[in-house]
């Protein structure tokens with residue numbers, strides 16, 4: 001049941017900004033803990049925001065992450081401005097990655113980000129337009 | 145006993161309200177109000193950071209005194225490697241144990257052989273027989289267990305449910321003494337020489353156990369003077385024999401020693417509470433999956449960096465390492481013996497460790513959300529420089545305190561000035 005009250009978090013994500021990588025996720029986690037959201041749900045939301053943040057940093061030309069929290073659910077919207085994902089089904093496959101060698105050396109590019117995000121979500125949707133950008137929406141229900 | 149016993153306490157008389165401690169506390173447990181600091185029992189994990197940083201020594205540790213050992217007919221001291229780090233390595237381990245006995249103990253035992261028992265159980269049972277979720281976390285440091293319980297409850301399934309070497313020693317030695325020397329259980333007192341307040345808490349507010357065999361803990365800093373004096377008296381002696389040590393076990397006093405003694409290939413050893421928090425953040429995100437074993441200590445360098453010690457942590461670390469390298473290590477107990485211990489349930493936790501809920505804005509999620517909205521409103525009016533002069537560690541923490549009625553907006557000096565200006569103009 002939603003009372004209409006909502007906490008909204010809004011973060012912008014810059015490309016190749018590895019120094020701040022993980023900040024959005026850890027900040028989101030702090031907020032969820034302060035709200036008393038159960039720890040397993042908090043952990044799932046942290047994983048989704050982390051993978052979303054990394055994908056925007058690595059694969060896109062920048063974007064933003066919005067987290068909406070009400071009493072019933074957490075909604076995580078990760079939106080970027082390009083280049084888009086040409087084949088979503090393929091991108092969703094475990095182990096599929098187009099990450100460059102340079103990025104792989106940093107420990108990313110296992111091709112597990114999107115599958116992990118889906119596994120942690122109750123609702124999961126990717127919309128993408130070539131040249132325009134990608135929006136990944138994840139919903140996690142709060143049951144307690 | 146209330147659930148919030150802590151061995152780190154504040155002495156109101158010495159506290160000057162300087163706010164040094166509020167920023168150092170990793171769980172934001174301290175507030176300064178009306179020029180006095182106070183610690184929230186719900187949040188404190190007894191890491192001792194505030195003891196280290198307080199220039200007035202107002203933060204103190206509750207430990208037992210040497211007087212307390214007199215309550216027992218037979219008195220036993222347990223000596224951890226951190227004690228050896230306080231003295232010159234040339235003195236010799238045996239003399240240090242002797243000097244401890246001279247404080248009024250019937251017998252002193254070195255902890256190192258009991259660290260070996262823990263090493264064997266971890267390696268030969270939990271790791272080799274895959275009895276635990278990877279990466280396995282074992283911590284001989286009670287702060288770490290509290291931290292996991294409070295902030296990373298999902299990692300509890302990775303924690304090896306084995307008691308500390310301190311308790312292993314207390315259990316074996318006490319049982320043995322009672323049967324060999326024909327004492328009643330309550331006649332034998334086992335005292336651990338502690339480098340930190342966290343261990344004191346660990347036997348008062350038990351985690352994973354319903355009963356502790358360790359009867360008391362004595363601050364190493366408090367007895368350092370008497371120990372040095374006793375060592376002086378022993379100076380003329382050639383060498384003191386009759387105690388058991390293990391080089392491998394001595395390494396447990398320094399960071400990395402545990403991992404090395406269980407011969408884990410993929411291990412991660414992390415020291416310093418902030419670093420530990422960073423690693424746990426990664427673990428919680430499901431990273432570091434290829435690790436077998438994680439060893440974590442709240443203090444820099446491991447227990448040689450404990451807040452109730454005298455010697456500089458780095459000097460102590462070098463000394464303990466040297467002693468470990470030059471002391472013989474007996475063979476670890478075999479798989480059969482390990483199995484025997486496990487089956488007897490002698491050293492494993494008997495109680496389930498329940499996650500502790502982090503302090504949220506409100507027990508009701510809906511109300512917490514409303515309060516969070518208010519926090520954001522208030523935050524917009526605060527300067528956002530986290531100066532600490534309001535007595536809260538950050539502007540956000542002050543905003544949260546205001547929402548929960550524990551502080552006022554004018555506690556912020558900037559807001560106060562604005563308010564005064566408004567009145568002047570009005």
Ligand SMILES: Nc1ncnc2c1ncn2[C@@H]1O[C@H](COP(=O)(O)OP(=O)(O)OP(=O)(O)O)[C@@H](O)[C@H]1O
Nearest residue numbers: 055059084091097098099108109110111112113114
């Ligand atoms: N926001 C995005 N914009 C463009 N392409 C993307 C985006 N997110 C993912 N992709 C594409 O989908 C592929 C798979 O993404 P996924 O997150 O599963 O793996 P990865 O990022 O390559 O590796 P890992 O997440 O394991 O470090 C990426 O390699 C990339 O080609």
Ligand code: SF4
Nearest residue numbers: 169188189191192194
């Ligand atoms: S002991 Fe650690 S957790 Fe407790 S109040 Fe001091 S700094 Fe904070």
Ligand code: SF4
Nearest residue numbers: 285340442443447450
């Ligand atoms: S690292 Fe050792 S000395 Fe420091 S708090 Fe933990 S157990 Fe105590």
Ligand SMILES: [Mg+2]
Nearest residue numbers: 054055113114
């Ligand atoms: Mg990815």
